Amino acid sequence: MSADSPPNGDWKERSWRPFTEKHPERKPDFHTAGGLPVEPMYQLEPKTPGAGEYPFTRGIHPSMYRGRLWTMRQYAGYSSPAETNARFRYLLEKGQTGLSVAFDLPTQIGFDSDAPEALGEVGRVGVPINTIDDLDALLEEIPLDSVSISMTINSTASILLSLLIALAKRRGIDPAKLRGTFQNDILKEFIARGTQRFPVEPSLRLVVDVIEYCQQEVPAFYPISISGYHIREAGSTAAEEIAFTLADGIAYMEACRDRGLDLVSVGRRLSFFFNSHNQLFEEVAKFRAARKMWAQICRDRFDLTDERACQLRFHSQTGGSTLQAMEPSNNVVRVTIQALAAVLGGTQSLHTNSWDEALSLPSEEAARLALRTQQIIAKESGVADCVDPLGGSPFIEELTSKLESEAQSLIDEIDQRGGMLKAISDGFIRRAIEESAYKAQLDQDSGATTPVGVTSDGEIPDAPFSVDPAVESQRKSALKEHREQRNQDLVDHHLQKIEDAAGQDTNMIPVMIEALEAGCTLGELCKTLTGVFGEFQDHG
Amino acid sequence: MARSGPIRVLLAKPGLDGHDRGIRLVLRALRDAGMEVIYTGLRTTPEQIVRAAIEEDVEAIGLSSLSGAHETHFLEVSRQLKSENATDILLFGGGIIPQQDLEPLKSAGFDHLYPPGTPLEQIVSDLKSQLRPGESE
Numbered sequence: 001m002s003a004d005s006p007p008n009g010d011w012k013e014r015s016w017r018p019f020t021e022k023h024p025e026r027k028p029d030f031h032t033a034g035g036l037p038v039e040p041m042y043q044l045e046p047k048t049p050g051a052g053e054y055p056f057t058r059g060i061h062p063s064m065y066r067g068r069l070w071t072m073r074q075y076a077g078y079s080s081p082a083e084t085n086a087r088f089r090y091l092l093e094k095g096q097t098g099l100s101v102a103f104d105l106p107t108q109i110g111f112d113s114d115a116p117e118a119l120g121e122v123g124r125v126g127v128p129i130n131t132i133d134d135l136d137a138l139l140e141e142i143p144l145d146s147v148s149i150s151m152t153i154n155s156t157a158s159i160l161l162s163l164l165i166a167l168a169k170r171r172g173i174d175p176a177k178l179r180g181t182f183q184n185d186i187l188k189e190f191i192a193r194g195t196q197r198f199p200v201e202p203s204l205r206l207v208v209d210v211i212e213y214c215q216q217e218v219p220a221f222y223p224i225s226i227s228g229y230h231i232r233e234a235g236s237t238a239a240e241e242i243a244f245t246l247a248d249g250i251a252y253m254e255a256c257r258d259r260g261l262d263l264v265s266v267g268r269r270l271s272f273f274f275n276s277h278n279q280l281f282e283e284v285a286k287f288r289a290a291r292k293m294w295a296q297i298c299r300d301r302f303d304l305t306d307e308r309a310c311q312l313r314f315h316s317q318t319g320g321s322t323l324q325a326m327e328p329s330n331n332v333v334r335v336t337i338q339a340l341a342a343v344l345g346g347t348q349s350l351h352t353n354s355w356d357e358a359l360s361l362p363s364e365e366a367a368r369l370a371l372r373t374q375q376i377i378a379k380e381s382g383v384a385d386c387v388d389p390l391g392g393s394p395f396i397e398e399l400t401s402k403l404e405s406e407a408q409s410l411i412d413e414i415d416q417r418g419g420m421l422k423a424i425s426d427g428f429i430r431r432a433i434e435e436s437a438y439k440a441q442l443d444q445d446s447g448a449t450t451p452v453g454v455t456s457d458g459e460i461p462d463a464p465f466s467v468d469p470a471v472e473s474q475r476k477s478a479l480k481e482h483r484e485q486r487n488q489d490l491v492d493h494h495l496q497k498i499e500d501a502a503g504q505d506t507n508m509i510p511v512m513i514e515a516l517e518a519g520c521t522l523g524e525l526c527k528t529l530t531g532v533f534g535e536f537q538d539h540g
Numbered sequence: 541m542a543r544s545g546p547i548r549v550l551l552a553k554p555g556l557d558g559h560d561r562g563i564r565l566v567l568r569a570l571r572d573a574g575m576e577v578i579y580t581g582l583r584t585t586p587e588q589i590v591r592a593a594i595e596e597d598v599e600a601i602g603l604s605s606l607s608g609a610h611e612t613h614f615l616e617v618s619r620q621l622k623s624e625n626a627t628d629i630l631l632f633g634g635g636i637i638p639q640q641d642l643e644p645l646k647s648a649g650f651d652h653l654y655p656p657g658t659p660l661e662q663i664v665s666d667l668k669s670q671l672r673p674g675e676s677e
Contacts, residue, residue, distance in 0.1 A: 105556035105607055117583075120612025121556050194558020194582050234561045321561075325636075325655050358656070360608070360638055434564055441565050445659040460655060463638030467608065538581030 011050035011062075016040050019052060019062040026066060030385040040066055041387040051346075051387045055295035057288050057400065058388040059346040060311040065384035071349035072374045073150055073315065077102030077126035078361050079471050081137035084127040088142060090364065096371055098180075099142070100150040100351065102126035103160075108195040110156045110526030113475035123471040125361070126152075130521045131482055132170065135163045145173050149180035150225075150315070150349075155197040157184035158206045159522050161213065161223075162512035169517075181222040181271055181315070184210050187248045187420065188227050191429050192234035194538075197526060200421065202533035206508065207252065208259050213509040215265050222271040224252060225315060228290075232275035233321045235437020238286045239403050241275060243410035244420075244429055246294055250411075251420040253302055263302050267309030276342040277319040278334060284390055285399035287314070287345030293404055316342040317351040323358040325460045327453035331355035336373050343377055344390055350374055360463035479521070486519030494518045495528050502532040543599060547575040547671050550598040552589045553582050554613035559606040562634055562656060566602060569660035575667070586616035593621075593629055599671050600630040602663075606656075610637050611644070618648040630670060634658065 008014065020040075030038040040063060041051055049055065052062035061067060074091055076099075077084045088099055103126040106118035112130045113122045122128050129135055139149075144167070153160045161182060168175050186203040189196040196203060207224065214223035228236075228245030236244065249270065256266045274290065276283050294312035298304040318338035323331045332355045339352045352370040354362030362370070378384050390396045410432075414423045423429050443449045494515035501511045515525060549570055551563050560582060570577045578596050580589065593601050601621075603614055614633055621627055627649065634654035637645070642653055652666055668675070 105558075105609075109556055111556075117556065119555075120609035121607060124608035189558070194560060195556075321656070324657065358636070360636070434568070437561055438565060438568055441660060444657065445661060451657075454657065456659075460639055462640050466638070538583060540579035540581035 008047070010046045011043060011053070012040065015050060015052045016062040020067070023063065023067050025063050026068070030066060032382060038382075038385045042389070042392060044392050054299075054307055054310060055292040056311055057292040058391050060291070060313060060348075062387070064346060064387040065343070065378075066387065069378050069384060070343065070347055071098045071148070072096050072371060072378075073098040073100045073349045073351055074367060074371055075100040075102050075152065075317070075351050076367065077104075079123040079127070079467050080474065081127055081129065081134045082140075085138055085140050085142070087364070087367070091367070091371065092142075092147070094368055094371055095375065098148045098150060098349065101138070101152065103151070103153055104128045105195065107522060108153060108155060110159075110197045110522060110529075112479060112521050112523030113472065114479045115523055118472075120472075122475055123467050128475055129160070129163065130479060130523060131519070132163055132166050132516055133482065135167050136170070139167065144168055144171065145177040149178075150183075151180065152183045154183055154186050154189050154193070155195050155203065156522060156526065157182045158210050158508055159512060159516070159525055161210050161218075162509055162516050163522075165218070165509075166513050166517050175218050176220065178218050179220045181225050182210060182214075183227060183273070184224040185227045185248065185273075187251060187424060188230055188245075190424055191231060191244065192433065193230040196536045198529065198533040199536055200425070202502075202529075204255055208255050208261075209507045209509055211252075211256060211266060211269075212259060212261055212507055214269070215261065219269075222269050222313075225271045225273045226252065227273040229273050229275045229317055231433060232277065232319065234433050235321075235440060236433045237436050238277075238279075238282050239406035240410060240432060240436060242286060242290045242293065242403060243407040243414070244433075245272060245274070246290065246297060246407070247411055247414045247420040247423070249294065250297060250301065254419075257302070264304060264306045264309045267298055267302070267304055267306065270313070271348075272312055272314040274314050274316045274342075274347075275319050276316045276338040276345075276347075278322055278337055280337055280341045280344075281390075281396060282399055282403070283338070283341035284345045285396055285403055287316075287342070287347065288388070288391070288396070288400045289404040289407065290314075291346070292400075293407060313348050315349040315351070316345075316347040318342070318353045320353055320357060322451075323353060323355070324451050324454050325358040326455070326458035328355050328358055328461065330453045331358065332369065332373070335370060336377070339373055339377055340381075340383065343383055344388075346388060356464050359461065360465045361467070363464040366464070482519065482521070490518045491520050491524070494520050495524060498525055498528045499532060502529050543671070547600065547667055548596065548598040549575050549577045549600045549602060549667065550589070550593045550596060551577060551579045551602045551604070552584050552592075553580075553604050554584055554586055554589060554617065555605065555607065555609045556583060557605050557607035557609065558582055559635070560604070562606070563602070563604040565660060566604075566634070566663055569664055570667070573664040573668075586613055586620055589617055590620040590624060590626070594624060594626055598629060600632065600667055603631075603633045604635050605633070605637070606635040608636070610635060611641060614645055614650060615648050618650070621649075630667070632663075632666070
């Protein structure tokens with residue numbers, strides 16, 4: 001099928017029927033509570049592309065949630081591997097369908113829990129993982145070959161991948177059976193999130209090492225999740241979120257092409273991660289525009305004709321920065337609207353924030369309510385029964401096309417600057433985001449966009465959750481024991497191999513796996529790498 | 541003894557936290573209000589912060605933390621200022637700081653702790669009224 005000419009015949013016959021014959025829908029037929037029939041998708045003009053058809057504006061699959069609901073994937077992690085394991089098992093028991101690991105900052109940046117840099121940070125925003133035994137404890141009694149695991153890890157994604165492979169081998173599980181996602185998106189760390197450890201070039205090399213290794217050995221994993229989420233949290237507009245995320249995507253595709261990787265295989269395993277904020281219609285339009293633009297980028301820039309390689313699959317999370325500390329239970333309503341936007345926009349997986357996240361990490365009860373919010377949308381509202389239900393609305397279509405053209409102008413500007421790596425290093429991207437953040441703050445300060453329930457004399461309640469500070473000393477003694485029990489000569493030998501590999505063109509993952517199996521820690525690997533790669537320095 | 545001329549402020553992010561949206565907004569608002577502001581960037585240690593504050597002869601230090609490590613880092617900055625006999629420097633902070641943690645920070649010298657969403661004008665006027673009490677708007 002040529003992508004430019006309108007497809008022939010009726011969408012339902014040409015795409016929906018062949019797809020659903022292979023992948024049956026959840027129910028034989030769908031109808032409203034009052035008994036009215038619900039068609040898979042509504043179209044004003046049957047010849048225009050529908051869901052599952054290039055450029056996928058209406059969704060990447062013909063039946064979308066009529067076939068399978070989105071994955072409900074709540075991000076969790078704090079304190080120690082064992083405590084996080086307990087939260088994971090709680091969420092799985094309550095019907096969550098995938099795991100998502102939050103790591104603490106030392107782990108994300110590459111410091112062990114006993115490093116001076118980790119002081120005060122251990123177990124605070126996520127779980128510390130330094131050794132294969134830590135990962136084993138984190139995933140205790142979790143079947144690695146059936147539960148998919150998403151890891152928010154970037155600078156040290158190569159090390160977490162290596163730990164996961166080492167753990168799979170220890171448990172006798174074929175790495176090819178592992179399913180999940182690594183965030184592994186270093187460019188947005190330089191733009192908006194701030195956990196980069198190495199300079200850009202070697203950081204990008206490690207990103208491609210992960211993609212290359214996964215392509216060969218862990219083919220069911222999504223080795224990168226190109227993230228607009230943090231760009232939006234840093235204050236960008238919706239159009240900037242699309243543009244800067246897709247521009248990062250272009251940079252990764254180019255880096256993979258330079259490595260000589262097959263871009264069809266790369267494209268089929270790319271995933272994206274977007275934010276979902278309060279403006280319901282703009283958010284829905286954003287997801288639709290992003291899907292369409294990425295499909296066009298894959299075809300026009302990278303000459304991909306494989307349809308699956310052009311599909312923008314994405315995870316979404318409700319907007320942390322929209323949560324308010326005053327009258328925090330109001331956040332439940334904000335999260336519901338944002339989750340609805342992500343579902344109406346066709347997300348593949350979703351994290352709903354807990355209402356108390358403006359105060360602290362989520363309490364167990366709030367985490368359950370966040371998950372229940374998704375389940376109510378999925379099972380009680382009926383919105384999952386019709387594909388792209390807002391598609392065709394003149395308002396939504398207009399917003400979709402306006403966001404597309406605004407994002408396209410930004411991508412054009414990035415191209416003119418010589419590409420995304422240049423636009424990041426010359427400060428263009430950060431300046432644009434800061435400008436938007438400043439405008440938004442002034443609007444809020446002027447009273448034009450003051451959130452409901454927020455007043456100058458409003459009270460903020462106590463935080464419902466806190467991490468036990470004892471975790472830091474427990475981690476220190478566990479690591480001390482670990483270092484005493486291992487064979488130090490073997491460790492030194494493997495760290496030397498890491499240093500050698502870092503200076504060469506080889507893929508780092510195999511040597512990292514061996515080093516971690518020999519008892520090397522995440523912090524030791526990173527320290528060795530900084531000796532070769534250098535270390536990122538922020539100058540404000 | 542109040543100084544005159546532009547107010548000099550050091551802004552810093554101690555520890556590993558990478559959330560810098562808030563501190564960069566404050567940086568811009570203070571500069572727009574005519575202050576001289578130094579921002580030390582991500583991942584600075586309390587030692588580096590106190591040293592920079594003394595070398596740059598600032599009148600106020602603003603710290604930001606959204607990663608839960610505020611107690612460790614904020615209190616350490618306050619302790620080191622005391623040991624350097626530099627307690628005339630005004631301390632303020634911002635970020636996600638639980639209510640139950642406010643009191644120890646206030647008694648360590650943090651006059652203002654701003655939650656996310658605080659109007660920028662409030663931070664500007666707090667600094668002005670404490671450091672340039674005689675000058676009206």
